[in-house]
Amino acid sequence: MALDVELFQGEDRQLVRTEPLIALLKPVFEAETAPFSGRPRFVLRLRNDPGPDTYQGDQTQLTNLRADFGYIHVAIHMEGRVVYQKPYSVNGLVGPVLARLARQIAPEERRWAFRIAGLPSPEDMPEGEESAQRLPPVVVGTDDIDTSRSTRLAFGIRPAAEPQIPLLDLAEHGVELTDTEAPVTVLLGAGVRRRLMEMELSTEIEEGGFLVGRAFRRADTPELHAVIVDEVLPAEHSGASLTHFTFTGDSFGAMNRTLGDRQLVGWYHTHLFQTERTIGLSRTDIDLHRDTFRRPWQVAALINLTSRRRILTCYASSDDWMAPCPIRNLDDDADKHRSAHPSLGHH
Template identity: 90%
Template sequence: MALDIELFRGESRQLVRTEPLISLLKPAFAAETAPFKGSARFVLMLRNDPGPDTYEGDPHLTNLRADFGYIHVKIHMEGRVVHQKPYSVNSLVGPILARLARELAPEERRWAFRIAGLPSPEDDDSAQRLPPVVDGTDDIDTSRSTRLAFGIRPAAEPQIPLLDLTEYGVELTDTEAPVTVLLGAGVRRRLMEMELSTEIEEGGFLVGRAFRRADIPELHAVIVDEVLPAEHSGASLMHFTFTGDSFGAMNRTLGDRQLVGWYHTHLFQTERTIGLSRTDIDLHRDTFRRPWQVAALINLTSRRRVLTCYASSDDWMAPCPIRNLDDDADKHRSTHPSLGHH
């Protein structure tokens, strides 16, 4: 099925241009196709996973079908696949459409676009790792706990100690984010250099210690001491899933430390806006409910990794500043919203 891009101008969203998506994309992949002879055959697969609904470029572009937020591009030349990688729709077509919009009407500041002729989001050929089948489960109605042979009651919340961030080289003017993330010895290197798949998402747990900030006790800080890849997980090109066995295996190694968050990969470049998908946000809010637990995202491409952390903030996921404690703590360096090679 052919995919077209429709470009709309102004607040009235007047349709001004319809172009085949592939014809727009071919120039963007000139470097990937240049070493090969013959014509390129593009295979495009859109994923029904919501992405950012705006491209914050010049000019501003609104994606009217942000529910299909990601696209996998596969290029065939000389009888073989010469390039394949997932992208967010905005990062891939945003710069192309912004340039076209400037050519059509440089004075217009508001534009919108959508991909017409969307295929089914199902892709049976995509790489995936199914989560293992869980055996021996049962549902417990907690409302009947008084009539059960055992009791169920909420566990008492442990006391969260205070932490003076200035002792770790953090300037307090840097952040009023809900959580400040401090990476312990070797953790940044582990995240930046650990072996990760380039075909399916990977993920795991962040283990360490949670604190309240001494200067603003209602805000938190975490020190990440260890990174634990998840066992018994499910994964595909666009999704990562924990299971109960994933948490069981993690708990056996937790000891007196705390589960301060989780991490997973995205196999495309980072967005200027929030990089977590709607699925990621739902997973975090349903599973990692402590206010100091963070979601770490590693945007993974062939040449770089970018680490960004997020924490729950009202009805949103706010970026967290990151301080690498392997740096010289005597020099009060600023925290950063992300680490890695941009």
């Protein structure tokens, strides 16, 4: 089914232009199609996942009137194969194109709206055609405990003792740091980088899990930390969708059974499209990390998936924000003596 984009002008939303969606998007992907011969065939799949309802451009505000279909998966076929595919937010992909078109139509107008015509209403969606997701399992056999009433409970509750954190000399691992103020330096043990870069990951929903290893204080600056990641554990009993990943208590229970004498040094999850922020983590990601992974040395690893590569970036709590962490691969490879970098990726 061909989809059109309707553009509305002003507060009273007068329809001023209707354009085929594919025609609007083709110039956006010229760089992706240039290396190939022939005519590109676009396959667009809109997802019934609510997204942002407003795109804020330079002096132009666009309201998405069908924000219930907030995400779109773009696949480009050329030379008999898929040469590019990636999900986007509708606002992030269509918004800049429409903002330029709006300025051409009426440069003085600031308020615009758009909608993708021909989409079904939510109640008309066929059963089983909802957005891809994995619902977290229902937790049974649990109870809530009000710790503020602990003096009247039949048992006591007290904070667990903080683990003893040994010192680690990063120079012994060939690490030459240029960012000495990073709260945590991440060292990837044997096989961990390969695991993160090559493990099977969904392109339909976010995936995630735990980083297991050992935590240290830096010998050169003891108030800063370093972690060695020894193993990557995909989370069990988790929930996920295109835009969210959720741990459950059972996720942590399954992880604890394999933890042994190692430490939970952090967590990881994937993003299927680039965020519109200077930091890769979403607000939900930051809240999850600060509420759940409270040790100063625990890190949040983000794997950004694109059609051609994965990019790994790690973050740690720093004051009221999340700071990027240098990453060093400890595998015996050609870059053994390369300095730490804030991200790793492969093509």
